[in-house]
Amino acid sequence: MTSTVSTVTADSAGLLPARSLGAQILRDLGGVALLAIASLVAGLVMNRFSSAPLPIAYQTPEQRFDVELTTLVAAPPFKIAPAATVGLEEFHSAVDSKSALILDARPSVFFEQGHVPGAYNLARDDFAHDYRDLAGVLRAAHDKPIIVYCSGGDCHDSRLVANALLSLGFSNVSIFTGGWEAWSAAGLPASTGSGR
């Protein structure tokens, strides 16, 4: 019995010698590393053919929303669905009665120089930023009529912003086509600065 015990080796006991065990674990870890690389390649290939591929660098939900909003107002005018329009009289009445949310789609520098009293600046060229700033106001006015204006004449900013709002789920959006030009030409009151 004693001699049997003395001749038992690590191998005969079903155990790998420490050196072989280490080498085996290293070999297996190499296999795991290869598996990880192959999985990454498979993931990238699947992403390449996905209907909504991820970009290589991660974007936070806020960044993605900004991109989405920016894309919404970057659509060329010929793609824009026709939104309802209002004339000066109707617009004036809505401003006076405060029955609609008035949005100025011009760049902030023009808004500060003069805008329709009570209007908020939702600039087409800084739409994502302004939209986030006005999120509370827009949410509160979700079921209220919204009227958007820009400089007037051939300006597209009001159409682009109105179209973006329609895409975002606001259903009652119209455009004051005369814009700031028609409002100021009629000698109607104006506010200045960044506030309403």
Place this chain on the structure above:
Amino acid sequence: MVGGGTAGIDGERTIMSPDNSRRYVVVAISVALAAVFIYAGIDKIRDPLQFADSIAGFAILPALLINLLALGLPPFEIACGLLLLGPWTRRVGSLAVAVISVVFFTALASALLRGLTLDCGCFGTGAPSRPRMWLELALDAVLFSGALFVYLRSIEGLTTNGRRLRRHAGVA
């Protein structure tokens, strides 16, 4: 070594021996681990964007690595599960599961220590919850233990099989 014979291969006893029962336990644990990892992988592969958001919640990785992990980890989990099912690939599969379980455990523990409350995205999406994070931390420990057990048994199996082959060839 009473009852230490093996069934079948050496024409020895065919009754349930400790070796055989251990083998069944290894197979059962491997199948359970494979099921967990294949399910988790398929679940994540369906919505990589959501999974990327979950990874970002841990605030560990830079933006450049988050999407790469979100794309690479689900196929890795599925591959681990499939490897666990094959007798010849089980060893690497179980080591991969052990390694990834340590990574999951470390990430979750670090988030818990930093006071974060998040949805780890381990098995689909859900509301961020600290009790659930603790539960998933415990699950990672269980997965690691199971994978380590399978790996060690598989390594031991290498020696046992080699010894048998040598005995058959008349070397031993």
